[in-house]
Amino acid sequence: MHRLYENNDIVVFWDSDKCYHAKRCVTGSPKTFDINRRPWIDMSLADNPEIWQTVSSCPSGALKCLYKHGIEVRMDEGSQRSVAYDGEVEIGECDYQRTDSGWVIVHTGVRPEYEGKGIAKRLVYKVIEAAERAHVGIEATCSYAVKVLKE
Ligand code: SF4
Known part of the structure; x- marks a missing residue:
């Protein structure tokens, strides 16, 4: 969990x-x-x-x-992603797709100037947590998310 x-x-x-x-x-x-x-x-x-x-x-x-460096990470299940915000500006996202076997994380990205602050990990964790709370499986094709899932 x-x-x-x-x-x-x-x-x-x-x-x-x-x-x-x-x-x-x-x-x-x-x-x-x-x-x-x-x-x-x-x-x-x-x-x-x-x-x-x-x-x-x-x-x-x-x-x-x-x-947190002032960055908020929130789920946007309607758009199948988690999103990182610096104030009102989107600076990163983690996208997933719903499949018959659960959610598959397909992409994680953070603007280059915000790298090195752990924001990508927060984005991926947010999706994993949401999937677990929804009692659906979670996998990844995104290489970064695969790494987080295997940690
Ligand atoms: S392993 Fe870590 S999280 Fe678990 S009880 Fe010990 S200190 Fe707490």
């Missing part, structure tokens, strides 16, 4: 397949990470340094975090 959690500044990625429940997150930032709550991660209850340091201490790699 892939999930994204965000506050104004940071996005946290969680891959449940990698988590081996060492609970270092729970002790590092108990208000943020509470396995008895749904959703179990709440990014509004601790400051960014505490969250960042806690995520960095996850021994399995199940948790990862990035600064």
Whole structure:
């Protein structure tokens, strides 16, 4: 299971397949990470340094975090894509197609001047999360998305 959690500044990625429940997150930032709550991660209850340091201490790699650099990523299921915005300007997208076996990610792209900020990963993760929430399969022909799915 892939999930994204965000506050104004940071996005946290969680891959449940990698988590081996060492609970270092729970002790590092108990208000943020509470396995008895749904959703179990709440990014509004601790400051960014505490969250960042806690995520960095996850021994399995199940948790990862990035600064958002003011870029918002949203789903646009009507257009079968996730979209990255700098203010009102579209600066990246991840396109998928619906097939009989699920969703297939066919393209991920970010404007060159925005590369190196983790935006492509956020775009792909957003689509994966949406597919999982919709209980449909997810595959990719886009080479970058294939890499994220195999991570
Ligand atoms: S620290 Fe990482 S491996 Fe341990 S419970 Fe938290 S997410 Fe899972």
